[in-house]
Amino acid sequence: MIAFGVSALFLLLFGVGLLRDRRRFGNAVYLGLAVTFLGLGLLSAVDTLPPGLTETVLVLILLVLGLGPLVLAGLLCANGVKMVRKEGRRPANLLSLLAGLGILGVFALTVVAVLLRSRVLGVVSVTLLLVLGYVSFLFVCFVGYAFLYGRMRLRRDADFVVVLGSGLIGGRRVPPLLASRLDRGRQVYERLAARGGGAPPLLVASGGQGPDEELPESHAMAAYLVERGFPEERIRREDRSRTTEENLLFSKELMEAERPGAHCVIVTNNFHAFRAALMARKAGVDGQVVGSPTAAYFWPSATIREFAAVFLEYRAVNLTVCAVLVAIGCLGLAVTG
Known part of the structure; x- marks a missing residue:
């Protein structure tokens, strides 16, 4: 019963946090x-099941x-392997492969420690499993809530729809990934415009010019929309940014200059939302923030990359917890030695 009570408490905190601001990792x-x-509470109640069913559930x-x-x-x-074949051997494309090999390596070390009956390897493997368990828990939290966040309805009307840039092909053409964002941004714009009740929103194409690009991303994004019938007078170009942080900051400046206190909807790909x-x-x-569809094979590596960035954003807490787990392992090694 205690586990159910603790679960209810955290569920209450989740509800309060959701009402205060959906955009919190907490x-x-x-x-x-x-x-x-909740799972621990249900697990503790397994022994109350009819004979035979308990053993089946435990197995x-x-x-x-x-x-x-x-x-x-x-x-x-x-x-x-599929990412490397389709996207090349860039470090970002190797993340899912490295994660898989890392998991296999930890389990292989655990098996070797058991077979050799090595205390040192046993403590090392347990320590790695503790760290892996902590990181895995946060990753599951991240993926689960990201999935939920991506399906939350817009709470109110918006004055702007901000589409984040993502690089150009050949220095001037919109790639499929960015086209997906622009198409989603147009859908959001049209939905907001159809509600009426005031001035229609403006669409902000956000992206500056990279060193290998012939023009700012925002200009190519605007051209993509206009070629497909989007009204050019409803587009604003933010052409100074180089990173997502700058996308947001410079778009904020643009929006505040045009409509102070404006509310917006930000569009990116679903793995990045x-x-x-x-x-x-x-x-x-x-x-x-709302997300646009992404190719299924691209999603695992991209999600791992996004999680790693969030993990490091809160590195003070996360690295402290990992250090404590490693210290526990070292203490266990000293005791067994």
Whole structure:
């Protein structure tokens, strides 16, 4: 019963956080803790099930805990190979492969420690499993809440729709990834314009000119929209930014100059939506983020990259927890030695 009570408490904190601001990583952690303690509560009640059913449930749980990470590691490795074939060998494209190999490496070390009955390897493997467990918990929280956040309805009308840039092909053409954002931005714009009740929103194409680009991304984005019938007079170009943070800050300046106190909807790809929302909150931009579709094979590596960035954003807390777990492992090694 205690586990259910703790779960209810974290669920309450999650609800309060959601009402205060959807764009908080704390919401993801509260939801993850609520589900975790709910699971522990249900697990503690397994022994009350009819004979035979208890054993079946326990076997299923053991299979999930034992084989689940191995299956996940295999899928990540397969995805990593596909990413390299389709997107090249850039470091960002290797993330799912490296994550899969890392999981397999930790489990292989654990098996070796058991077979050799090595105390040192045993303590090292347990320490790595603790760190991996902590990081995995945060990753599941991130993915789960990002999925939920991406499906939340817009709370109110907006004055602007801000589409974030993502680079050009050949220095001047909009790539499929960016085209997906622009198409989604147009859908959001049309939905907001159809509501009426005031001046229609403006669409901000946000992106500056990179060193390998012939023109600012925002200009290519605007041209893409205009060629497809979007009214040019409803487009504003933010052409100074080089990063997502600058996208948000410079777009905020543009919006404040045109309509002070404006509310906006920010459009990016679905794997980037939650992190962009965290960044928008930090930048003081009053707006919700929506995502556009991304190719399925691209999603795992991109999501790992986004999570790594958020993990490091809160590095003071996360690295402290990891250091404590490593210290516990070292203490265990000293005791067993």
